[in-house]
Amino acid sequence: MFGIVGWGAYVPQFRIRVDEIARVWGREPREITDGLGVSEKAVANYDEDTATISVEAARNALRRGQVNSKKIAAVFVGSESHPYVIKPTAATVVEAIGASPYLTAGDLEFACKAGTAGMQACLGMAKSGMVEYGMTIGTDTAQGRPGDALEYTAASGGAAFIVGAKPAAEIIDTCSYTTDTPDFWRREGAEYPSHGGRFTGEPAYFKHVVECTKQLLSKTGTSVKDIDQVIFHMPNAKFPSRAAKLLGIPPEKMERGLVVKSIGNTYSGSSLLGLARVLDQAKPGETILVTSFGSGAGSDSFLLKTTKEIAGLAERAPTTQSYIDRKKYLDYAVYAKIRRKIKHE
């Protein structure tokens, strides 16, 4: 039996309210918050980036799983905001968590689903006996172009998962759905991403999330009734709720993982932070469905079942909710400064 042995979350303490961003750009705040179902988003401090957030999440995962970091033989960091274009974030992370040097490591990119792609790689490596433990991390310090629709939700945060034997949550099965879809992209050297506006909905998010989830359900012979908790990628609160409706999943099964409302869209961290919060509160024997989404586009679905090993794990490290509750508000000017949106040269 293989699956998640330990998990850890990290969300920076700063928040900016969506209505504060709306105020700056002359938009009607209520219209924006109602449209997105998001009231505020998490903002990384000036000294935080994908590497630092990944390290904090990874350390929490190690504490929770009580795994010796030298036994981690593979580390993948999924993000679309790696601090360098060339120089792996994963190398910094493995050094900081004490897993270096006898292991493989790499950065993954697939918009918001790179962290779940890493989960599949770790599962394959652990199952084949190639590694005892693998770690996957999904983290972003997402940037929206000032004034763009994405700026209201583009947030910072991440989650790390250790995959191996004797899991707290068995990964029963996983599958993916991948196509070439131009819904969202960023060219080399471009500071901010571009998106296809309305194109991001039907042919991108909904098609991939729904088809991938259907594929997993049929592959595993599972019905929606058998599932206790569901997490979908959360670009806002409306998209996952609508995808759930399309699949006949009742809203109460979505509530626990719907972290987007108070921290925003953490991109590669999004579905994984939802999963971390669900696991924090899970008892043995719960069935969990996760479907990520990455623009470009693809989805990865996972069917998990918690085991007796999960008892007592949540308290060993700060919970996702403790990070969500810990917050300090910024105004737009300070937010623009610490997120380096003000140009000096």
Add this chain to the structure above:
Amino acid sequence: MTHRKSLSLNWRRIPERYQLLGNECATCGAVFFPPRALCSKCRRKGTLEDKKLGGLGEVFTFTAVRSPPEGFEHQIPYVLAIVKLKEGPFITGMVTDVEPQEVSIGMPVRSVFRRISEDGKHGVINYAFKFVRA
């Protein structure tokens, strides 16, 4: 383009800066950070072993920096503190995610992993421990 500014100096200090790796004298139990080549009490009779420090401690004393050195301009005012770690050593580090007026002597802190500085827009990013309120 070559960037050599403190590259090897910073690189050599990665274990202590990333993991708070100090050392401990197996003979007398004294803990050192940064790691020392010889125990200050036992000298050559001591045997030093690597010791990863837990990062928990309290503020022994601190100052708010308002005239920063190059590379730290965007972080002012920031707090530089001497922290007494649970294992014994006193270590100097920045306290982040706080305003200077929120810091006090005796305040419990724990270490986190943060960006310290960067060598301009094209150079390397230096990472290390900082402290936050525990």
